[in-house]
Amino acid sequence: MAQPGRAPGSGPGGRRFESSRPDKVQYYTYILQSVSSGKLYIGQTNNLSRRIALHNSNQVLSTKHKGPWELIFYKEFAERSETVRLETMLKRWKNKERIFSWVSKQAEKSVIIPG
Numbered sequence: 835m836a837q838p839g840r841a842p843g844s845g846p847g848g849r850r851f852e853s854s855r856p857d858k859v860q861y862y863t864y865i866l867q868s869v870s871s872g873k874l875y876i877g878q879t880n881n882l883s884r885r886i887a888l889h890n891s892n893q894v895l896s897t898k899h900k901g902p903w904e905l906i907f908y909k910e911f912a913e914r915s916e917t918v919r920l921e922t923m924l925k926r927w928k929n930k931e932r933i934f935s936w937v938s939k940q941a942e943k944s945v946i947i948p949g
Contacts, residue, residue: 865924878914
């Protein structure tokens with residue numbers, strides 16, 4: 835039972851216990867390419883693996899029966915507004931070659947550490 839004047843999950847003095855803090859949510863802008871048609875799909879989510887599974891199991895209306903879908907690019911952000919901004923920019927381009935060129939440049943910027 836919660837004590838009056840205290841937030842749920844808080845300890846003495848109103849301090850939060852470490853275990854009551856929600857994990858930091860990550861957001862992703864992603865680009866899928868249809869293996870069957872070559873068409874691109876651009877989207878954003880906070881659970882990339884689940885979202886790709888939904889696309890490939892025909893549970894997303896806009897990609898239903900157009901797959902299978904292959905992830906060709908994703909970028910992680912801390913804020914959802916950043917993912918929406920990138921998604922909007924890419925969707926406005928409406929040119930597959932321009933999008934591929936941009937993705938290629940992003941790959942060149944990535945640092946690959948030999949393993």
